[in-house]
Structure formats: structure tokens, C-alpha cells
Amino acid sequence: MxxxxxxxxxxxxxxxxxxxxxxxxxxxxxxxxxxxxxxxxxxxxxxxxxxxxxxxxxxxxxxxxxxxxxxxxxxxxxxxxxxxxxxxxxxxxxxxxxxxxxxxxxxxxxxxxxxxxxxxxxxxxxxxxxxxxxxxxxxxxxYAAPVIVKYLREKTPENLVVVAPDTGGMKQAAAYADMLGAGVAVVGKERKSAEDVAATHLVGNVKGCNAVLVDDMTSTAGTLTAAARLLVDAGAASIRAVVSHSLLNCKGVERLANSPIEELVITDSVPQRCDVGEKVKVLSVAxxxxxxxxxxxxxxxxxxxxxxx
The missing domain is CATH 3.40.50.2020 (Rossmann fold)
Known part of the structure; x- marks a missing residue:
């Protein structure tokens, strides 16, 4: 080899x-x-x-x-x-x-x-x-799920709800929910441009729950942060996010820092372009x-x- x-x-x-x-x-x-x-x-x-x-x-x-x-x-x-x-x-x-x-x-x-x-x-x-x-x-x-789920089981509290930040991520969110023994919710979104997203509605109950947003990748954090704000309005007790591939640019890091997301869990599948700050936890898939x-x-x-x- x-x-x-x-x-x-x-x-x-x-x-x-x-x-x-x-x-x-x-x-x-x-x-x-x-x-x-x-x-x-x-x-x-x-x-x-x-x-x-x-x-x-x-x-x-x-x-x-x-x-x-x-x-x-x-x-x-x-x-x-x-x-x-x-x-x-x-x-x-x-x-x-x-x-x-x-x-x-x-x-x-x-x-x-x-x-x-x-x-x-x-x-x-x-x-x-x-x-x-x-x-x-x-x-x-x-799939990065074995690495990410192991971390979530150790760090996240009870009463979890896994949330898909858009309808396209529903299948992935359901898989994570099954592995974590959690409920499922989904956010509807409207994409205004490559960088701007509006979260329009939420299907599922997250009131008093600890929400985990799940997506395969993020670059500007627009989808995640818009969904997080909608979850706050719906009464979520805490919000984490996990993505397999973090392509965050500096604008995305700034959005994340100013969002209600407490922690973003990513993998090292790609190198980071910016200093991602204290909110980001990097797990290795090596x-x-x-x-x-x-x-x-x-x-x-x-x-x-x-x-x-």
C-alpha cells in the first residue's frame, strides 16, 4: 500500500x-x-x-x-x-x-x-x-455519524429533538434521531441568494427541548443560524448544530458567533479557512x-x- x-x-x-x-x-x-x-x-x-x-x-x-x-x-x-x-x-x-x-x-x-x-x-x-x-x-x-453521535451521547442532555434545517435534510435528521433516541422536527426555508436564507416555518414541537440541528455541510451558516432563530422563537431550551463538512468563510464564522447556537460540532474532513472561534468543536475522522x-x-x-x- x-x-x-x-x-x-x-x-x-x-x-x-x-x-x-x-x-x-x-x-x-x-x-x-x-x-x-x-x-x-x-x-x-x-x-x-x-x-x-x-x-x-x-x-x-x-x-x-x-x-x-x-x-x-x-x-x-x-x-x-x-x-x-x-x-x-x-x-x-x-x-x-x-x-x-x-x-x-x-x-x-x-x-x-x-x-x-x-x-x-x-x-x-x-x-x-x-x-x-x-x-x-x-x-x-x-458517514461521519459514528464519530459525531458518540460525541453527542457524551455531551448533550436529555430531552433531545433532532432538527433538519431544511426539508432536504429530513432523512439525515431522522437517522440521527433514531441513533440518539430523540424526536424529529424540520424547518422550512426560503433561499433568497447563495448567502441569505429565511426560515419560514417549523414542523414539530421543540418547546422546552434541547435541539440539535443536523446538516451535511455549511459555508455561510445562513441556513443554520436562520433555523436557530426560529427554534428560539418556538421555545427551544438549547441549540447545538452538527455538520459533517465545515466550509465556513469569515462571514459564516461571524454569523455563528452572533447566533443562538451554543456549539457547532464539525469534522476535520476539510481544513478551516478562518479562525472558527470557541463555539466550534472539531472531531477527527482520520x-x-x-x-x-x-x-x-x-x-x-x-x-x-x-x-x-
Whole structure:
């Protein structure tokens, strides 16, 4: 096995390699003066099982292009099998044609990865389940829930209600509620722009309850903070939020700081762009991804990684 890492999230890659019990494969990655990316794998990987770790988060275009070039380098170096490990799959929100003359960019990214030469993909908490169907190669889709639920069981009080901040997150909220033995509620929202959201109504009773907002990702925190204000008006005793992928920009951090959300629980699937402040708790998914890598390498089942004890 050889584990390669792009420049997107070196810290996570090192934690994964340590959990696997190996070192990162040596590689040279740099940019030419005109911005073109150069990759050279400086170890022999002929006939090896190669895993390339690279979340395609901010800046998504640079990180995606770097990943494609690393895949091509590994293929031309005669790697036996190449697995792209994407803790975060960029462009996942563009997964359908909901307006005239718009692309389905999540499918385009899948086509690019396959064309570059990957044999399988390992990812976590896709924005939409159907993205797995965009690939004609094996996809191992992990969930951060085992890591997050373990923390919530230790830290959250009784009388919990899991809240979906929009109707699209209802399935995920119901899954968390089942794992936590909690009730379920959902917030209806109206998106005014890419950064501004209005929470319009609440379905479910949260009065006197400890609410946990659950979402797969956040960047401006608009959806979460709007939902939190609606929960306060509905009489929630406390409000926490959990997201698998925190893409928070500085505006999102400011919104979070001024919101009634007491704590935001995130994972280290992507590096943070800003100082996220004291309200944010970061949980590591390195061991989860490392275990999946080891099982893929040994051709073992990864099903038990979805189990929560």
C-alpha cells in the first residue's frame, strides 16, 4: 500500500497515515510561475495499491486539478490500483438540472476522475446519495455519524429533538434521531441568494427541548443560524448544530458567533479557512478513513464501519 496526499489537507493525510501505521509516500507538488501544477511521485509505486487523499474543498478548482494530475502520475507510474480518497466531494451541490441551461457539475467531476484513471473512490457524507450512481466504478460512501453521535451521547442532555434545517435534510435528521433516541422536527426555508436564507416555518414541537440541528455541510451558516432563530422563537431550551463538512468563510464564522447556537460540532474532513472561534468543536475522522483504507486494501467489508455502538 502507498498513501499519497495532495496539498489540500496535509494534516488529515498525516493523521490517516499514522492511523494506518505507515508514512505518506514522498511526492513533489509545486506550481510553475504561470500557475500550472507539477506533480512528481518520488518513490517507486509500480504494482502498488495507491490511495490518494485530497478533499476538493476551497479552492475547489485548484484542488480538483491537482488530484487529477496526481491520478495521472500514479497511473503512468504503473500503480496496480488507484483509489481517490475524497473526505469531501466538491461540486456535490450541483447534482441535478433544476434550471434551464445549467450543468450537472457533480457528474462532470465524476467523469473527470474516472477518465483520469481511478479504479475506485472513497468518500464521506455526499450531499446527495445519487452521486454514487454517477460513477461506473466502486464507490465506498462513509458517514461521519459514528464519530459525531458518540460525541453527542457524551455531551448533550436529555430531552433531545433532532432538527433538519431544511426539508432536504429530513432523512439525515431522522437517522440521527433514531441513533440518539430523540424526536424529529424540520424547518422550512426560503433561499433568497447563495448567502441569505429565511426560515419560514417549523414542523414539530421543540418547546422546552434541547435541539440539535443536523446538516451535511455549511459555508455561510445562513441556513443554520436562520433555523436557530426560529427554534428560539418556538421555545427551544438549547441549540447545538452538527455538520459533517465545515466550509465556513469569515462571514459564516461571524454569523455563528452572533447566533443562538451554543456549539457547532464539525469534522476535520476539510481544513478551516478562518479562525472558527470557541463555539466550534472539531472531531477527527482520520481513524474512520484509515480503517476504510485498510479494509479496501485487504478486500474486506466496510459495512461494519456504519455501525454505531
Amino acid at each position: 502507498k498513501i499519497l496526499a495532495g496539498t489540500a489537507h496535509q494534516d488529515l493525510a498525516r493523521r490517516i497515515a499514522k492511523a494506518v501505521g505507515t508514512e505518506l509516500c514522498a511526492a513533489e507538488i509545486r506550481k510553475f510561475p504561470d500557475g500550472e501544477i507539477f506533480v512528481k511521485i518520488t518513490e517507486n509505486i509500480r504494482g502498488r495499491d495507491v490511495f490518494i487523499i485530497q478533499p476538493t474543498s476551497f479552492p475547489p478548482n485548484d484542488n480538483l486539478m491537482e488530484l487529477l494530475i496526481m491520478i495521472d502520475a500514479a497511473k503512468r507510474a504503473s500503480a496496480k490500483r488507484i483509489t481517490a480518497v475524497l473526505p469531501y466531494y466538491g461540486y456535490a451541490r450541483q447534482d441535478r438540472k433544476d434550471q434551464p441551461r445549467v450543468p450537472i457539475t457533480a457528474k462532470l467531476v465524476a467523469n473527470l476522475l474516472v477518465a483520469a484513471g481511478i479504479n475506485r473512490i472513497l468518500t464521506m457524507d455526499l450531499h446527495a446519495q445519487q452521486i454514487q450512481g454517477f460513477f461506473d466504478i466502486p464507490v465506498d460512501h462513509l 481513524e474512520l478513513l484509515a480503517e476504510a483504507i485498510q479494509r479496501i486494501h485487504s478486500n474486506s467489508s466496510v459495512t461494519s464501519l456504519f455501525e454505531i455502538t
